[in-house]
Amino acid sequence: MISWRSTYCVAALALAVAVVPSQAQETIKIGAPLALSGKFVSYGAAAKRGVEMAVDIYGGKAANKKIDVLFRDTQSDAQAAVNSFTQLLSEEKVNYLVGPIATPMAMAGLPAWRRTKALWVVPGATTPLLEEEAGKEPMMFHTFPYAYHYHISLAKILRERLGAGKTVAIIYSDDSYGREHLPYAQKYFAQEGFKIVAEELVRAGATDLNPVLAKIRRARPDILLGLVQTTDGITLAKQAFVQRLGVSYLVGTAYPQLKQWQDATAEAQESWLGVTTYIPGLKAKADPNYPKLFPDSDKWIAEFTKRYNREPEFIDVGAYVSTMMLLLAIDKAGGDNKEKVAEELKKLDVQTMIGRGHFAPTGNGTLNQAFSDVVVHQRVKGKDAILFPKEFETSKTVEQATYAK
Amino acid sequence: MVGLLLQILADALLLGGVYTLMAIGLSLAFGVTRIINFAHGDVVMYGAYGAFFAFAGLNIDPLLSLPMVAILGGIGGYLLFKMTLDRILNDISINQVLLTFGLGLVLQNVAVILWTGDERSTTPSYAFDSWLFSDDIVIAKGRVIAFVIAVLFVIMLLAWLRWSELGRATRAVSQNQAAASLMGINVRAMYGLSFALSSAFGAATGAIMSFLLPITPFMGFPIMVKAFAIIILGGMDSVIGTVLGAFFLAIAETAIAYLVPQGIGWAEGVAFFLMVLMLIARPAGILGTAGRDA
Numbered sequence: 001m002i003s004w005r006s007t008y009c010v011a012a013l014a015l016a017v018a019v020v021p022s023q024a025q026e027t028i029k030i031g032a033p034l035a036l037s038g039k040f041v042s043y044g045a046a047a048k049r050g051v052e053m054a055v056d057i058y059g060g061k062a063a064n065k066k067i068d069v070l071f072r073d074t075q076s077d078a079q080a081a082v083n084s085f086t087q088l089l090s091e092e093k094v095n096y097l098v099g100p101i102a103t104p105m106a107m108a109g110l111p112a113w114r115r116t117k118a119l120w121v122v123p124g125a126t127t128p129l130l131e132e133e134a135g136k137e138p139m140m141f142h143t144f145p146y147a148y149h150y151h152i153s154l155a156k157i158l159r160e161r162l163g164a165g166k167t168v169a170i171i172y173s174d175d176s177y178g179r180e181h182l183p184y185a186q187k188y189f190a191q192e193g194f195k196i197v198a199e200e201l202v203r204a205g206a207t208d209l210n211p212v213l214a215k216i217r218r219a220r221p222d223i224l225l226g227l228v229q230t231t232d233g234i235t236l237a238k239q240a241f242v243q244r245l246g247v248s249y250l251v252g253t254a255y256p257q258l259k260q261w262q263d264a265t266a267e268a269q270e271s272w273l274g275v276t277t278y279i280p281g282l283k284a285k286a287d288p289n290y291p292k293l294f295p296d297s298d299k300w301i302a303e304f305t306k307r308y309n310r311e312p313e314f315i316d317v318g319a320y321v322s323t324m325m326l327l328l329a330i331d332k333a334g335g336d337n338k339e340k341v342a343e344e345l346k347k348l349d350v351q352t353m354i355g356r357g358h359f360a361p362t363g364n365g366t367l368n369q370a371f372s373d374v375v376v377h378q379r380v381k382g383k384d385a386i387l388f389p390k391e392f393e394t395s396k397t398v399e400q401a402t403y404a405k
Numbered sequence: 406m407v408g409l410l411l412q413i414l415a416d417a418l419l420l421g422g423v424y425t426l427m428a429i430g431l432s433l434a435f436g437v438t439r440i441i442n443f444a445h446g447d448v449v450m451y452g453a454y455g456a457f458f459a460f461a462g463l464n465i466d467p468l469l470s471l472p473m474v475a476i477l478g479g480i481g482g483y484l485l486f487k488m489t490l491d492r493i494l495n496d497i498s499i500n501q502v503l504l505t506f507g508l509g510l511v512l513q514n515v516a517v518i519l520w521t522g523d524e525r526s527t528t529p530s531y532a533f534d535s536w537l538f539s540d541d542i543v544i545a546k547g548r549v550i551a552f553v554i555a556v557l558f559v560i561m562l563l564a565w566l567r568w569s570e571l572g573r574a575t576r577a578v579s580q581n582q583a584a585a586s587l588m589g590i591n592v593r594a595m596y597g598l599s600f601a602l603s604s605a606f607g608a609a610t611g612a613i614m615s616f617l618l619p620i621t622p623f624m625g626f627p628i629m630v631k632a633f634a635i636i637i638l639g640g641m642d643s644v645i646g647t648v649l650g651a652f653f654l655a656i657a658e659t660a661i662a663y664l665v666p667q668g669i670g671w672a673e674g675v676a677f678f679l680m681v682l683m684l685i686a687r688p689a690g691i692l693g694t695a696g697r698d699a
Contacts, residue, residue, distance in 0.1 A: 037514060039623050041522030174670050201670040205627050207423065207618060210416050210545075211662035212669050214409075217540070231524055234619040238526075242535045242545045264526035264619055267533055 027068045028336045030055075030096045030326070031088030031118070033109060038076025042230075042260070043101040043315055047123065049308055050319025051098055054327065057293065057303075062330040074100055078108035085109035089116045095338040096121070096330075098323050101315055103127040104176060110134060119338045119345070123322040124315070126150070126254075127180035128364065135366035139342055141359060143322040143370045147181045150253055150275045151188040153374045157388040158223065158273075159192040161398045162249070169198035169221035169247070171212060171236065173228040178204070181227040181253065189225070197221050204232055209239045216245065223249040230255045234264045241268035241402075248400045249273070256379055257314060270381070271399045275374045277354045278317040279384050282375060282392050287351040293324050297353045314354075318371070321352045325370075408541030409663070415544055417652070417659040422552030424651035426613055428632035429558055429644065430606030436579045436642035437599035440490065440501045444509035446629030448604045450516060452478050452611020453620040460527040460615070467527045467612045468550070475609035482604020486597050494596070509625065516622035524619040532616035551613045558606060562644055575599055579642060634676040638683050639691050646692030653691070654679065 032051055035044035048071060055067050070092055072084035081100065088094050089112055097113070100106050101124030110133055113120055122130065123143045134140050158166070168189055172178035178201075186196060198219040200212045216224060224247040226236045233255035240250065249271075255261045256274030265272075280301070287294035295303075304312045304320075325348055326341075332348075333340035346368065350357040359368040376388040378399060385395035431445045452474050459470035489508060493500050526532075534546040566572040577585040578595040586592050618624060631654075639650025654676055662669040683690060 037517055039522065039621075041517055045521060201667040203670050203673055206669060206672065207631075208416065208420055208659070208662070208672075209669070210543075211659065214412060214541070214543075214663065231619045231621060234524055234526060238532070239545075241533055242547070243543050244535065244537055260523040260525065264524050264528070266526075266528035 026065050028062060028065045028096070028330060029092055029094045030067060030069045030098060030323075031085075031092060031094035032069050032071045032099050033074050033081060033084040033088060033097065033105070034071060034099045035076040035102060035105060036071065036073040038074075040074075040076040040100075040102040040105065043124065044074070044076075044099075046313055046315035047099055047101050047319040049304075049312075050123075050316045050321075051323045053304065053307060053316075054320045054323035058324065058327045062327045063333065063335045065336065067327065067330075069098075070094065074105045074108075076102070076105070078104055081105040081108035082112060085112035089113065089118055094118055095336060096326060096341070098123065098319065098326065100124065101319075103129060103180070106130050107133070119326075119342050121322045121326050123318040127176060128184075129176070129180060131362070131364060131366045135362070135364070138367055139338070140366075141322075141342075141345060141368040141370070142366050143325070144318055145275075145277060145372050145374050146362070146364070146366075146369075147253075148184040148188065148364065149372045149374050151181070151184045153376050153388055154225075154251060154273070154275060155188040155192040155194065157376045158249070158251070158398070159194070161387070161396075162222070164193050166194055166222040167197045167220075168194045168223045168225055169200070169216045169219050170196060170225045170227060171200050171202055171209075171216070173204045173232055174201055175204040175229070177229050178202075178227045185225060185227060194223070202228065202232065202236075204229070206232070206235065209235055210243065213240055213243045213245055216247065217243070221247055223247065223251055225251045227253060228255075230258055230261055233261055237261070237265040237268045237272060241265075245401070249398060250401050254314070257377065257384070259311065259313065262379070262382075267402075269379045271379060271401045273376060273378045273387070273398070275376055276314045277371055277374060278312075278314045279375055279377050279386065280311060281384055281386060281394065282353070284353045284355070285351065290328070290350060293328070294321070294350055294352045294357075300353050317353055321354055321357060321371075324352075325350065325357055408539055412542050413659055413663050415542065416663075417656040419545070419548035419552050420659055421652035421655035422555040423548065423613075423617065424631065424635055424655050425555040425559065425648050426551060426606075426610040427628050428635040428639075428647050428651055429555075429562065430603040430610065431629070431632045432636045432639070432641065432644060432647040433562065433606065434599055434603035435636065436644075437575055438490075438494075438596045440498070440505065441633070441641075442600070442603065443502065443505040443629060444485075444512055444625075445603070445607055445632060446625030446627070447509045447512035447516075448478060448482060448607035448625075449611040449614060449628050450620070450622060450625035451481070451512065452608030453615040453618075453624065454516065454520060454525075454611070455608065456612035456615040457525050457527050457620055460529070461525075466529050467615050468529075471554075471609050471612040474612045475605040478608020478611075479601040479605030482607070483597055483601035485604070486600040490600070491593065491597065494593070509629070513622050513625065520622065522622060524621050526619055527615040529616055547616055551617060554609075554613055558609070559644065559648055562602075562606075566644070571595075571598060631676060634680040637680045637690055640689055643690070643692040646690055649691050 074081035097120045103125040106125040121141045172182045251273045256272040257276040284297040286296040329345035332344040362369045377384045455474040456467040459465040531546045536544045574590045635650040640646030658672040
């Protein structure tokens with residue numbers, strides 16, 4: 001004979017089993033594989049801030065369900081990135097991913113992602129490897145310009161401002177960043193009529209760039225284009241300055257916008273050009289339909305600074321905007337259905353702090369690309385002069401390097 | 406052509422000074438304890454951060470903060486030794502290697518937690534200055550300062566080893582631990598002292614690197630790798646050998662970088678190629694005594 005106590009226990013257990021799944025369904029999980037340690041930690045930390053702020057401002061819920069962001073540390077290491085993706089997709093069974101930022105981490109996670117094809121928002125990975133491998137996938141949404149977008153804009157603005165017949169020397173790092181950027185720089189600078197007179201490889205993390213700079217000085221180019229990442233960008237700017245290189249125009253990629261690069265290079269930063277998606281001084285207006293989610297840039301910067309006691313950088317803004325668009329799409333889809341969310345994400349057309357947020361094909365293979373317009377800026381007397389696009393332009397002249405004046 | 410050769414020579418000499426700084430502390434610690442300290446590069450990194458915060462927070466020039474950074478580095482090195490390595494000195498050597506490797510990772514990650522992965526640099530005026538002798542010959546003042554300090558360090562270390570009581574005791578331990586112990590020298594104390602001195606040199610090197618290289622929590626590993634190659638080249642237990650190894654490597658790297666197309670990309674390869682050659686041909690290095698039997 002079964003006692004009443006046993007019956008109560010079985011009933012309670014059955015109730016608990018019945019309740020657990022229904023509670024789980026009340027939560028929508030978003031996986032965020034980010035580099036929270038290791039050499040890409042500054043990217044990961046910025047992306048984490050952006051994601052957290054977006055979820056918080058959105059109210060922590062979408063489609064009446066609590067949003068649970070599961071951050072996983074890729075440790076800036078490919079194997080750890082694979083583990084992060086596998087854990088999020090196979091164990092946590094997330095339907096949505098935001099991140100990572102660095103291309104090697106995104107590429108490492110690709111095989112694991114292919115197994116479930118969760119809706120993947122990538123607010124980074126500039127090198128077009130990802131485009132070649134997964135651009136055609138309808139569930140991938142790339143929300144950052146590719147390397148070729150950098151060079152299209154840079155070549156265009158330099159041709160417009162400096163005129164025809166200028167020569168370019170390129171320094172590129174021997175890592176995937178430099179090697180991936182090089183063919184696009186060659187292609188688009190040549191298309192705009194620039195003559196490339198030197199191409200010099202440097203080892204990522206090299207202590208001494210003097211031999212390369214000496215070769216470039218002898219080639220006497222008008223423009224030096226440095227296709228390296230931040231650490232090497234600091235070494236390059238400092239050693240070019242110390243060498244008094246004699247090149248009139250100094251052009252970088254994303255690093256001249258970074259405060260850490262600016263602080264570390266001090267007076268050597270003067271007149272360097274760079275590209276970005278966001279820069280302080282970019283006066284973007286609020287979205288008329290979602291002014292709380294995408295306020296005007298000054299208001300958003302004030303809110304960010306209040307929360308984190310620091311100025312936002314491009315990844316902070318990019319991750320915020322990308323996450324916010326995903327949350328909006330989840331809300332519009334009315335629940336945790338990734339196919340419906342993907343449809344809603346494609347339909348979205350919002351005005352954000354980094355320009356129009358709308359997905360469209362790139363023409364080079366990516367089906368869903370947002371934010372392909374880049375800003376070209378120049379460091380002038382410790383501030384940023386915006387040269388492109390026209391609607392944000394604050395200067396019409398490209399300054400020469402200090403020692404070239 | 407003459408200008409180019411002079412520039413190669415000047416760059417090689419100045420780079421040799423930087424490499425000497427990177428390797429001298431590692432060489433000292435190995436010479437005495439026969440333990441390769443894989444955390445040495447991270448000590449350099451902490452020295453660089455020390456100089457950076459003195460510069461950014463207190464406006465103290467890295468050259469002025471260098472003595473304090475070195476003293477703090479020495480104290481830190483001694484404490485690390487007492488708390489960790491001292492306890493496993495009699496273990497098999499692989500345990501000691503793994504311990505220092507692990508220590509390096511811990512130090513690196515603590516730095517990330519404390520200061521994030523952002524790149525930093527001190528920016529004294531001499532770090533941006535140079536002497537321009539002609540279109541071909543440019544000498545960076547920051548490198549010259551590093552070179553002069555490397556020379557001073559080597560002279561100080563050699564003088565200490567030769568003429569001071571503790572220095573002679575350190576040499577005795579380095580040459581024959583059993584005999585030194587029988588002569589009444591406290592071998593463990595000498596180990597601790599050499600680790601402290603090694604860390605002091607490492608931290609002082611960091612103060613110099615703070616204006617030559619970007620400071621990040623990850624800057625230590627490439628420095629350690631380069632230093633490791635240098636002491637294998639020069640001789641793991643010889644200060645003079647370390648200096649020779651540093652200049653030998655600097656000359657080889659610089660010449661290849663200038664004279665071979667895309668040569669700078671080969672620089673690291675040169676270091677390891679030379680290291681492998683030396684390990685095969687003469688495991689003790691140019692002037693060292695610790696070889697296959699060490």
